[in-house]
Amino acid sequence: MSRARDLGNLAGSATGLATDAELSSAIAGIDLTNVQRIVPVDSNISVPGAPTSVSGTGGNAQATVSFVAPTDNGGSTILSYTVISSPGNIKKSGTSSPITVTGLTNGTAYTFTVKAHSIAGSSVASTASGSVTPNENFSVDYLVVAGGGGGGFNWGGGGGAGGLRCTVTATGGGGALESALSLAASTNYTVTVGAGGAGGPYSGGSGTNAANGSDSVFSTITSTGGGRAGSGANASFASASGGSGGGGGRGTTTTGSSGTTNQGFAGGNADTNGNHAAGGGGAGAAGNNNQGNNASGNGGAGVAVSITGSSVTYAGGGGGGGYDSNQYAGSGGSGGGGAGAAGINVSGTAATVNTGGGGGGASGAPTNASGGSGGSGVVILRYPDTRTITIGAGLTGTESSASGGYKRATLTAGTGNVSFA
Numbered sequence: 001m002s003r004a005r006d007l008g009n010l011a012g013s014a015t016g017l018a019t020d021a022e023l024s025s026a027i028a029g030i031d032l033t034n035v036q037r038i039v040p041v042d043s044n045i046s047v048p049g050a051p052t053s054v055s056g057t058g059g060n061a062q063a064t065v066s067f068v069a070p071t072d073n074g075g076s077t078i079l080s081y082t083v084i085s086s087p088g089n090i091k092k093s094g095t096s097s098p099i100t101v102t103g104l105t106n107g108t109a110y111t112f113t114v115k116a117h118s119i120a121g122s123s124v125a126s127t128a129s130g131s132v133t134p135n136e137n138f139s140v141d142y143l144v145v146a147g148g149g150g151g152g153f154n155w156g157g158g159g160g161a162g163g164l165r166c167t168v169t170a171t172g173g174g175g176a177l178e179s180a181l182s183l184a185a186s187t188n189y190t191v192t193v194g195a196g197g198a199g200g201p202y203s204g205g206s207g208t209n210a211a212n213g214s215d216s217v218f219s220t221i222t223s224t225g226g227g228r229a230g231s232g233a234n235a236s237f238a239s240a241s242g243g244s245g246g247g248g249g250r251g252t253t254t255t256g257s258s259g260t261t262n263q264g265f266a267g268g269n270a271d272t273n274g275n276h277a278a279g280g281g282g283a284g285a286a287g288n289n290n291q292g293n294n295a296s297g298n299g300g301a302g303v304a305v306s307i308t309g310s311s312v313t314y315a316g317g318g319g320g321g322g323y324d325s326n327q328y329a330g331s332g333g334s335g336g337g338g339a340g341a342a343g344i345n346v347s348g349t350a351a352t353v354n355t356g357g358g359g360g361g362a363s364g365a366p367t368n369a370s371g372g373s374g375g376s377g378v379v380i381l382r383y384p385d386t387r388t389i390t391i392g393a394g395l396t397g398t399e400s401s402a403s404g405g406y407k408r409a410t411l412t413a414g415t416g417n418v419s420f421a
Contacts (some may be wrong), residue, residue, distance in 0.1 A: 046074040047121040051081065051097075051114040056132035058184065061106055063132045063306040066098040068395040076118040084125070085110050091192030095142035101373040104134045126369070135185040138420075141167040141382040142181065143307045145356035146243045146263075147194035147213030148374030149280065151318045151338060152231030153202035155364035156371045157256070157270065158280035158287060158299045158330060158340060158348075162194060162213045162356030163223035163243020163263030168307040168382065170242070172223075172283035172315060174261030177268045181219055185387070188417040191379055191395055192217040199348055199359045199371030200231045207239050207370075213356070216377040224260045226358050226374055227267065229280055229318065239267055244281035244300065244317060244358070256280075256287055264315065268297040277340065280358035283335040287317045296320030297338030299358055302335020307380050308400075308408055314355050320370060321348055321361030332360055351375030354412050379411040384419065392416040 035040045049070035056063045083101050092101045106109060146162030164172030167180045168214045183189065197211035199277050213225030227242030238257075241246060244264025245257035256267025259281050259326070268278030268287035279287035282300030292299050292392040299317030306312075316333030319340035329340030336355025341348045341363035350372040351357030359372030381389070385402035388408045395414030400408040409418065 010347040011066040023131050024339065045076045048072060048074040048078050048116040048118050048123045050123045050126045051116055054112060054114050054126050054129040056112050056129045058132045058134040058405045060136045061104050061134055062100055062102045063104060063110060063134055064414060065096045065112045067116065067126065067131065069097070070116055070123065074118055076120055078118050080117050082115045082117065084113050084115070086128070095305050106136050109133045133186055135190055137182045137184050138384055138387060139180040139185050140183050141307060142218050142221060143168065143378070143380040144216050144218050144221050144223045145306055145314050145377045146216040147196040147377045148318070148351045149213050149226035149228040149242050150197040150199040150210030150271045150357035151321070151361040151371030152210050152229035152237060153207045153234040153369060153371050155277050155323045156200055156231040156336065156361035157229035157239060157267065157277045158297070158320050158332070158361050159197065159210060159351070159358030159371070159374045160226035160242045160257065160259070160267050160278070161244040161264055161300070161302060161317050161333065161335065161337065161358045162216065162283045162377050163313035164261050164283035164303055164315045164356065165221055165223050165263060166305050166307065169305045170303050172263040172303055173259055173261060173265060183420065185420050188216060188419050189219040191411050191418055192415040193379055193411055193413050194225050194377040196351060196359070196374030196376045197225065197228055199373045200229070200237060201370045202362065203368050204272045207231060207237065210359070210371050210391070211244050212240055213217045213374045213377070216379055218379050218381070223377070224263055226280070226356065227257045227359055228337040229267070229358070229371060230270070231371065232376045240403040244283055244315065263291065265300050266353050267317065277330070277361050279320050279330045279333065280317030280337065282317040282335060282337065283315035285333070285337050288330065291330060294326060296330040296340055296361070298330040299333030299337035301333045302337070302357070307382050309403055314378070315335045316355070316357045317358045318348065318351060318358030321363045323364035327364065329363065332357060336375045341369065346367050348372035356376040376413065381409045382406050387420045390421065392418060392420045
């Protein structure tokens with residue numbers, strides 16, 4: 001048979017050969033861990049170097065192992081990598097990082113090494129990863145309330161409540177109930193409990209803006225601090241947006257600030273002729289413009305939540321301050337909102353701690369009266385009673401006894417990490 005005819009027959013039979021992609025996929029499924037060499041020994045090709053920087057992240061009965069490819073491939077393309085567990089000697093191959101190793105035992109600590117494979121054979125094993133412990137994920141419900149905004153001075157508006165986000169009963173701003181987080185054991189999750197904003201100070205005929213509340217955080221969930229209230233019949237101390245808007249002041253800006261979507265409502269508006277201060281927005285309702293003749297606005301209502309096993313209301317807006325004994329102050333919204341001050345030269349009432357309520361506005365004609373401070377926020381977590389929480393340094397909190405299939409952790413101050421076992 002002639003060579004031309006041989007080549008023609010070969011070309012005709014090559015139609016069914018696998019593509020490069022199909023070959024790569026097939027090679028990745030082959031355990032090449034113990035292959036020594038599949039090229040002649042006198043070839044210039046050598047085995048690749050070992051992969052480096054091996055690390056792993058645990059999941060449910062599995063771990064995802066990442067690594068850096070060797071800088072020395074031995075003169076030939078690396079075809080695949082194999083991850084090997086210890087204990088168990090469980091192997092999983094793939095063509096690149098990361099590679100997920102399945103079939104692990106939850107609660108068991110593993111380390112992993114990685115080998116690189118080419119046609120010249122397998123590399124030596126990499127340096128082992130740090131310890132990785134697979135764990136089954138579990139659901140954690142949360143209530144995250146930010147710090148409330150401070151009340152204004154000189155017939156000031158009420159401070160806005162801190163933003164409220166929750167997975168149980170109801171959430172803030174009239175939004176849809178949020179979804180629980182799926183978390184893993186032996187993993188750190190950040191918590192910050194937001195502080196309440198200071199009330200607008202006033203002394204000797206001059207004053208300063210009230211302060212917004214601070215954000216509260218749990219893992220990926222952030223609630224926005226409540227907005228400060230406006231101040232002063234003849235001063236330009238405007239309200240500011242927040243988790244729930246601060247009440248409208250009685251200065252240059254009379255309009256209440258807006259709330260944050262799905263966290264809280266806007267503050268009320270002061271009337272343009274300067275007869276009433278407005279209430280701060282709450283997580284459950286907007287602040288009131290006024291409550292009738294010669295009366296400043298009430299703070300907006302908060303939201304009732306039963307994450308602890310009983311119903312508790314959080315994040316009420318602060319009430320607007322009255323001008324004098326004939327101008328009535330607004331009450332704080334349900335959920336810890338501070339009341340506005342009545343009479344002459346009276347400071348606004350501070351909101352209740354760990355509710356995220358807004359501070360009450362000061363009364364009018366002041367010399368040294370200031371707005372009330374906003375209430376600090378709170379973070380409450382509910383999780384299966386088979387789990388135990390560790391509250392890290394920098395946080396103040398407690399864990400409840402098991403009840404109804406759950407435990408609850410209530411975190412009342414600070415910033416730090418929590419983890420579960």
